Amino acid sequence: MTNAAAVRPGRGRRPAADVRDAVLDAAGAMLLETGMRGFTFEKVAARAGVSKMTLYKWWPSPGALAFDAYFAATADExxxxxxxxxxxxxxxxxxxxxxxxxxxxxxxxxxxxxxxxxxxxxxxxxxxxxxxxxxxxxxxxxxxxxxxxxxxxxxxxxxxxxxxxxxxxxxxxxxxxxxxxxxxxxxxxxxxxxxxxx
Amino acid sequence: MTNAAAVRPGRGRRPAADVRDAVLDAAGAMLLETGMRGFTFEKVAARAGVSKMTLYKWWPSPGALAFDAYFAATADExxxxxxxxxxxxxxxxxxxxxxxxxxxxxxxxxxxxxxxxxxxxxxxxxxxxxxxxxxxxxxxxxxxxxxxxxxxxxxxxxxxxxxxxxxxxxxxxxxxxxxxxxxxxxxxxxxxxxxxxx
Missing domain, CATH: 1.10.357.10 (Tetracycline Repressor, domain 2)
Structure with a gap:
């Protein structure tokens, strides 16, 4: 996994791990607020401040992202x-x-x-x-x-x-x-x- | 509960308990075949050979009928x-x-x-x-x-x-x-x- 997905013009690079964490945080919060209704790559990308392409590179479907995020949200607790x-x-x-x-x-x-x-x-x-x-x-x-x-x-x-x-x-x-x-x-x-x- | 609901012109009376059993049988079979999709009073009535009005008298909603039927279907087994x-x-x-x-x-x-x-x-x-x-x-x-x-x-x-x-x-x-x-x-x-x- 390169961190090329994390390049954002004019704002420099964010390490890939940071981007991934930000996406999981945003997705986990969205999921626990509203469930799967309206859970889309578009909304998660907007909330996490990343491009939709970044999500497509890492997750094959919104469901896969949702439950990775759900697992991450429960990991500490x-x-x-x-x-x-x-x-x-x-x-x-x-x-x-x-x-x-x-x-x-x-x-x-x-x-x-x-x-x-x-x-x-x-x-x-x-x-x-x-x-x-x-x-x-x-x-x-x-x-x-x-x-x-x-x-x-x-x-x-x-x-x-x-x-x-x-x-x-x-x-x-x-x-x-x-x-x-x-x-x-x-x-x-x-x-x-x-x-x-x- | 009277058995007035069981009066069917030209075919005589069926005791209310028989009608109720026929409805529960039909509804239980439908439910276990197809779930709640397409589970309607109309379809159950047709399958049980009773009028829709009969169902409305006894059950407030298709859900109520469905789960009475589900309970009845499990009772023996x-x-x-x-x-x-x-x-x-x-x-x-x-x-x-x-x-x-x-x-x-x-x-x-x-x-x-x-x-x-x-x-x-x-x-x-x-x-x-x-x-x-x-x-x-x-x-x-x-x-x-x-x-x-x-x-x-x-x-x-x-x-x-x-x-x-x-x-x-x-x-x-x-x-x-x-x-x-x-x-x-x-x-x-x-x-x-x-x-x-x-």
Whole structure:
């Protein structure tokens, strides 16, 4: 990747990494404000102060940019702690996740997932650029805990992801009960300790 | 409710309950074939052999009819066993649920939930006529198990629902991993026994 895309006449060069960050910031903010409606290369380019050509060089579609930006927007907020105590770290992670979901207009996030169900290009971008990388980060932290003897050696780590994050998405997308902060601790304790008789 | 709506000149009366069942059957089949696209009172009425007026009397909107029909379509297939063994019954239930999701065109079910995210009337109908009644049935079976000492007395039953069914929906809607039959047993055992060190 050269930084030729970042040359702007009369204003000198911006390093490519800076340009990319500016685009992701602008795209992430737009996405979390308004969802995919009106999310276009044109609007993102204007907001980031770059040319549309720059975006076309780096991203094959608005969906690909949107979910790269979504992943970037969550990266700091949803970073995985590693205090060597998986219960504590998972509770912190789920609290951050519930806070992330509920501190925004939750309808926007539900809608992002919703529109991905009826648009296969968007679904592929969402899976490749958000779901799979987030899942990999979660499994990586769980594997460390498993190696440290804090999770049973025979436990299937992928299904743990579904039973923690999936529980929160379930309340968001099929809202039979409200998504509240206390759910974070409850789902972690349920799953680590089991809900069967002790 | 009188069965006046079921009077059809020249063809005699059909009992109201029969008419209602015929409508729910027709609507459920249509919904699972094509989703909400083209789901109209007109088409359901034609398929069920009733008048549109009959539908208007019983359902305030196509969404309300669609999700009553969806609930009715799942009622037999997803009935809760009670063999007095919650682990066995939950595994049977989750196997039936995964089979229900995957034996159809899964895109239709994901799409139903997807469109509910961007249509508030549809969302309300989905919650009232499907999500809440299904949740209540699950919690009822879990409560019996709790009373029988098969689930910890302090366990939050609502969150168990999210961690079982939500895990399956997570694979359907955010497909980082495929939704396969083995997930049914895995999620039940994970949650009942715990994934922490024994």
């Amino acid at each position: 949803l970073a995985f702690d590693d205090t060597h105590d998986i219960e504590r770290d998972l509770i912190a992670q789920m609290q951050a996740f519930v806070a992330f979901l509920t501190s925004r207009d939750t309808a926007v996030i539900a809608e992002l997932i919703g529109v991905a169900q009826t648009d296969s290009d968007l679904a592929a971008a969402f899976t490749d650029r958000y779901t799979l990388p987030r899942r990999a980060l979660a499994v990586e932290r769980l594997r460390k805990a498993q190696n440290a003897g804090q999770i049973r050696p025979d436990a299937d780590l992928e299904s743990i992801v579904d039973q923690l994050w999936g529980a929160c998405y379930h309340r968001l997308m099929l809202p039979g009960r409200p998504l509240t902060p206390d759910l974070a601790e409850t789902v972690v304790r349920n799953l680590l300790n089991g809900v069967g008789p002790s | 997803l009935a809760f066993d009670d063999t007095h063994d919650i682990e066995r019954d939950l595994i049977a239930q989750m196997q039936a649920f995964v089979a229900f999701l995957t034996s159809r065109d899964t895109a239709v079910i994901a799409e139903l939930i997807g469109v509910a995210q961007t249509d508030s009337d549809l969302a309300a109908a989905f919650t009232d006529r499907y999500t809440l009644p299904r949740r209540a049935l699950a919690v009822e079976r879990l409560r019996k198990a709790q009373n029988a000492g098969q689930i910890r007395p302090d366990a939050d039953l609502e969150s168990i629902v999210d961690q079982l069914w939500g895990a399956c929906y997570h694979r359907l809607m955010l497909p980082g991993r495929p939704l396969t039959p083995d997930l049914a047993e895995t999620v039940v055992r994970n949650l009942l026994n715990g994934v922490g060190p024994s």
